[in-house]
Amino acid sequence: MSTDIDWSGWPEAYDRAIFDEVDSTMAEAARNAPFLTRPTWIMARRQTAARGRRGRAWANPAGNFSATLVMYPNSTPDQAALRSFVASMALYETLAKVVDPAKLGLKWPNDVLLAGGKVAGILLEASGQGTGTDWLSIGIGINLQTAPTPVEVEPRALPPVAVADHSPARLPVEGVLFELAVAFDRWETSFQTYGFEPLRQNWLRHAARLGQPITARTGNTETLGTFETVDAQGNLILNTARGRQAIAAADVYF
Template sequence: MWPEGYGKRVLETVDSSNAEAARIALGLAGPEWILALSQSAARGRRGRPWVMPAGNFAATLVMRPGEAPEVVALRSFVAALALFDAFEAVTGTAAGLALKWPNDVLMNGGKVAGILLESLGGPGGHLAIGIGVNLIAAPGAAQVEPGALAPVSVLGETGKRVTPEAMLEALAAAYAAREQSFVTYGFAPIRAAWLERAARLGEVITARTGREEVTGTFETVDEQGNLVLKTPEARRAIAAADVFF
């Protein structure tokens, strides 16, 4: 069932759903989902291109949260949990699903979905939560950076053919429930639920920031959403990085 209070628009083609969110944000009365059935200029984190074969999922939730920027940014965890819930709903199982810090969803160890948060209009402005899911097809290994996890698709991993519209229905309902929990109870229950689903928790991983590479044991995610690694020298809290297994 579509969640109360959330708008929905489905576009046959657009440059990107996040770009469309920026264009329409000021005219919206409340949060709205934008589903793009085709994108000509999709992008992921750090401006990387996002490959979108026909039948895959690209959508953006545009909203105006109103909290401080550091609180607004925690919605990447809200969105990740909602994606986990939605995958469980459309495939019938949570087996093989895991969440990779900061904003990927894994299926059987491969990347099946990614999340991109963008601030529209600065502090107090709108937020765009862009979500891409490999429903039907995954990019080839040549299209991802060296050392990154291999992309996978829902169809390839489960044999289930899920339409973008069905994925949106499941995701919108799941997000609304997780958002309600977040605004009511804060980050603590979201953080706990995320950690229960975290990939490689307790294992040695590598985080690459723009300046350095840190390898250590993935200890936790702290109350600010930072990745906490235990290294031989010290305990490190990392705010932003790409993680490699």
């Protein structure tokens, strides 16, 4: 990825807005989503109040990547949620340009691993009524230069790692945005054209701990089982002592 960004190959269907500083790109997306006319990438070089899943704080040292894509999927919430797999594949392809792809893994539902640690995370938030989705925000954070000290320590959580620890490349955030947007557009086009199945199959090729025991925690309930697959709805499928179980949302631990 060059430090001189040639924006001429930017996907035509998407706008972009780049800020030096915002409270969080997810918050900026929520403020602007009702007024945007096209899907838009919102990137900030610095966030002052970044957050992750379930409202957890997200450390965002300078030089790391933070962006949110606002899009209008015109679909049910369940279909909109499958964009986490689109984002995962786009992240995988972007990072595979600068690190050994064999070191990368996709952790259900929305993390990217590098050498066994968490290098990137995805956060989805949607707005809509009934069976519709008015807009969807896809937040993406990547530890490019620094593996931050976790703001909140979760038991059994994987340690954060940085791209810089595994690659000599020093990546400009604008270049990462460009590569990520191009890859996302390609996978989103595939998803809209061919449905979820090709995306699911590709995601599974890079899935972390597939065929191995994992633990899925939902609230105060933990389910231990063998990670068998992801089904046609994006659910995690575990083979457990009580049989085969489909899990729609959970924190996963190895």
